[in-house]
Amino acid sequence: MTTTTAKTTTAAPGYRARHTLPLRVEAVRQMKRRRTLVMGGILAALPFVLVVAFAIGGGPDGPGDTRITLMDTATASGANFAATCLFVSAGFLLVIPVALFCGDTVASEASWSSLRYLLAAPVPRARLLWSKLAVALAFSAAAMVLLPLVALAVGTMAYGWGPLRLPTGGSLAAADTLPRLALVVAYIFVSQLVTAGLAFWLSTRTDAPLGAVGGAVGLTIIGNVLDAVTALGSWRDYLPAHWQFAWADALQPHLEWGGMAKGAAVSVTYAVVLFALAFRGFARKDIVS
Numbered sequence: 001m002t003t004t005t006a007k008t009t010t011a012a013p014g015y016r017a018r019h020t021l022p023l024r025v026e027a028v029r030q031m032k033r034r035r036t037l038v039m040g041g042i043l044a045a046l047p048f049v050l051v052v053a054f055a056i057g058g059g060p061d062g063p064g065d066t067r068i069t070l071m072d073t074a075t076a077s078g079a080n081f082a083a084t085c086l087f088v089s090a091g092f093l094l095v096i097p098v099a100l101f102c103g104d105t106v107a108s109e110a111s112w113s114s115l116r117y118l119l120a121a122p123v124p125r126a127r128l129l130w131s132k133l134a135v136a137l138a139f140s141a142a143a144m145v146l147l148p149l150v151a152l153a154v155g156t157m158a159y160g161w162g163p164l165r166l167p168t169g170g171s172l173a174a175a176d177t178l179p180r181l182a183l184v185v186a187y188i189f190v191s192q193l194v195t196a197g198l199a200f201w202l203s204t205r206t207d208a209p210l211g212a213v214g215g216a217v218g219l220t221i222i223g224n225v226l227d228a229v230t231a232l233g234s235w236r237d238y239l240p241a242h243w244q245f246a247w248a249d250a251l252q253p254h255l256e257w258g259g260m261a262k263g264a265a266v267s268v269t270y271a272v273v274l275f276a277l278a279f280r281g282f283a284r285k286d287i288v289s
Contacts, residue, residue: 026135035104036139039097043143046093047085047151050074051158070167070251077162079177081155082148083184083251089147090188090244095220097143098192101136103199103212106282110207125283133200133275140196144189148181170253180250187247190264194240195220197274204282240267 030036054075074084106129163171164180172180199216206212223241226232236242243263249256 023131023134026131027138030101030105030135030139035100039100039143040146043093043097043147044150046089046147047081047154050081050085050088050151051154070248073165073167075159076165077159078152078154078156079162079164079172079174079181081159082151082181083164085151085155086148086181086184086188086247087245090247091224092221094144094147094188094192095195095217098140098195099199099213099216099220101139101143101199102133102196103203103216104209105132105136105200106203107206107209107212126279129204129279129282136200137196140192141189144185144192148185152181164251166251166253168252172251172253180255183250183255184247187250187260187264191240191244191246191267193267193271194223194274197271197278201274201278201281204278237262238266240270243267 070080070084070087073080075081161174163174164177165171195216198219199212202212202215203209220241223239224244227236227239227241229236240263243259243266246259246263249259
């Protein structure tokens with residue numbers, strides 16, 4: 001006669017899965033990383049570089065060109081200078097910290113052969129991903145905020161505080177400037193969720209951090225190239241890159257929401273799918289490193 005003994009698994013006294021890998025611990029670990037400090041230094045240095053460039057070049061205005069652009073109004077006030085810094089960096093520079101923080105987070109653990117020890121702690125896989133994703137997005141948001149804050153301070157010292165002069169004519173009152181710039185930063189962050197999703201998904205698929213970061217940046221560049229192909233017509237509306245500068249609608253006398261709403265919807269949709277793929281694939285992945 002064969003008897004079957006049922007095995008029951010009980011957790012250790014005091015163990016709570018939701019208390020493993022606290023966000024504070026993960027944030028401190030990421031803050032101490034050299035790449036975090038270097039990225040912060042680069043973003044903080046950009047406004048100073050632009051001030052020096054304008055001082056050497058005698059201002060952003062170009063001779064013989066009567067068309068006014070955001071770059072032409074850079075030295076009108078500190079607010080204009082902050083908006084210009086966002087304009088010159090939103091297309092590529094701000095992509096890098098998002099790809100770096102989200103693409104390096106899981107793959108780096110695998111490359112250090114510490115990922116399996118984290119899971120054996122035991123940290124549930126879903127909890128590990130949630131902690132790392134939350135911290136990566138928080139650091140990405142901090143990078144988005146750091147640049148305009150430093151630019152606003154540097155620009156105000158260099159060019160004074162005043163209304164935001166609009167390229168289309170007119171200006172925004174100083175009281176309306178900060179809320180509009182905050183809206184611009186918020187939209188840029190939302191638009192970069194696609195890059196975050198790509199980087200995070202690739203980070204769960206590879207043990208090479210540079211592969212995840214470079215892959216996310218490369219795919220983002222490909223999206224920008226495809227958006228430049230006018231032959232695609234209305235298909236470009238489904239590309240996140242098509243809406244990356246929709247935040248310019250916030251720098252108008254009358255705030256326009258149409259472009260930003262469409263861009264946010266496209267970006268969030270892609271990001272949710274990519275994050276879901278990351279969690280689904282990592283839950284079934286054989287962790288050997």
